[in-house]
Amino acid sequence: MKRFSPNEFKPYFAIYIEPAVSRNLDIVPLLELGLKETCDFFKGIPAQKELYAYAEQKWTIREILLHLIDTERIFSYRALRIARNDKTNLPGFDENDFARNSKANMRTLQELTEEFKAVRHATLSLFRSFDADDWSKTGMASNSEISVRAIGFILAGHAIHHERIIKERYL
Numbered sequence: 001m002k003r004f005s006p007n008e009f010k011p012y013f014a015i016y017i018e019p020a021v022s023r024n025l026d027i028v029p030l031l032e033l034g035l036k037e038t039c040d041f042f043k044g045i046p047a048q049k050e051l052y053a054y055a056e057q058k059w060t061i062r063e064i065l066l067h068l069i070d071t072e073r074i075f076s077y078r079a080l081r082i083a084r085n086d087k088t089n090l091p092g093f094d095e096n097d098f099a100r101n102s103k104a105n106m107r108t109l110q111e112l113t114e115e116f117k118a119v120r121h122a123t124l125s126l127f128r129s130f131d132a133d134d135w136s137k138t139g140m141a142s143n144s145e146i147s148v149r150a151i152g153f154i155l156a157g158h159a160i161h162h163e164r165i166i167k168e169r170y171l
Contacts, residue, residue: 007138009150016157017150019164027135027152028127035120038068038159042113045171050109054169059099061170064162065112066104067095069119072155076123079151082139083130092142127152 009017023030042065051060059067070093078090104112135149 004147004150007145008147009154010144010146013146013150013154016161017153018157019160020153020157023156027149027156028124030156031120031124031127031152034156034159035117035124038120038163039113039117041163041166042109042116045109045166047109049170051105052170060105061166062104062107062109062112063099063102064166065109065116066102066107067099068159068162069112069116070098070102071095071158072116072119072123075151075155076119076126078139078141078146079130079148080126082137082141082146082151083134083148085137087139089140089143123155 004017020030023033025033042061045061050062053060053063074093081088081090130148135152136147138145138147140146
């Protein structure tokens, strides 16, 4: 992949992009690998840890997985709009409000893993449809410019980031 230009994402997203880019894969193979790795990771979570939160106001493991699902949907939608030359400033979202209202803890981790698979497959179908011109298109989301390409790497790195947090703080 070419180097990112400064207007492709706001600096905040580097925490997701850097671990994804370091795998030295293009976006689609990276997302395919991430599908397998993420599903395998969550299948390996001990049942007694699924509802564990390491501190007050922190999410459970089930809530983290649904957060990955919600984020994937939102960012894929952004990629679609940007790839189609939509110049609307797309709104942000409050991930804590989403988690509070998700009812993730009422679902099984297996159900959530199956939903993640379905959403990632939809993301892969969308991203496979993009051509070389689409990857470099930029648009506005949360009042910041972002490229379709950056969104792909953000999605891949977002799962990596949360798996690392779960390993460090939950297991």
